[in-house]
Amino acid sequence: MKPKRFLKIESIKKLQKYGLPIPKTIFIFDFQKQEKEIDEFLKNRRYITVRSDKREDTDFCPHWLGCSVKKAKNFIRKITLQGYAVILHEMVPIYRERASGNILVLKKYFFVELMGVGPLTWITREGKVSEWIKVRKNDLKEVSHTGKRFLKKKELKNILKLAKRVPPYRVLEFSLRPEGLYFWQIIEDKTSKNLE
């Protein structure tokens, strides 16, 4: 039997492996053993983002996107006791994005789907997409564009240059913010082969 995996944490590690920018992050598997590491991470911060991950569990996991440092340790302790691994990010507040969206990586094309501000689950779960772009992978030229334009073509090109490092049939979640570009998750989507 395959060992159960922490899928969300693996996904963040893959983003790091492909050299895609992510917020400063640590993973907590054992509160007691890693307490010093947690204290070090919380030092000189007022708020952090706490996400969690459970082995092979794709359902809802507890999170606190804007958690005050004072309450963070209790929350982390509580959810580790419930069997979750904790993902601690430097806080990147939502609703300040210039654009957020998904990049579907195929062999020859990228499909980019964007919205303005808000959590990325609005796209995947509620379908709140306002811009759809198809881009040829080799020269990063737009093949088609529908909807509102959130990003300048040059900005999009720079993001897609990074996405070229990622193997096909994966979805990358990202947001472009005043302070920079962040990737949040990479998800394998074998069904996207049908879109080639």
Place this chain on the structure above:
Amino acid sequence: MPKKKIILTGIGASPGEIGGRVEIVNSSKEINGLKECRIIVSSFLTPDLLPEIKKNKYILGMVTDRGGRTCHAAIVARELGIPYIAGAMNATKLLSKNKEINMDGRKGIIYEA
């Protein structure tokens, strides 16, 4: 061959060509109640509706006002091999119950039958 009249375009989210009658659905109860082959049209298919879609063998195709190729609904449609056009704004207004349509889930086009 006569030119087919285009009713609406959207984003081709799951390939396949199919024709059939429209059923407007907005709840799992409505999807569950589907007992004849239909192309379902909805404002969007949220994750709570997807288990019903997976169970129902009468769904020929799917069209939604919102969404795109990276939404959960698109992934489920491709898994099941059901043609799906997402982001077809106004689909729920322009397509009425029992209207006969043809759809191309690759090009994202809905034609008059």
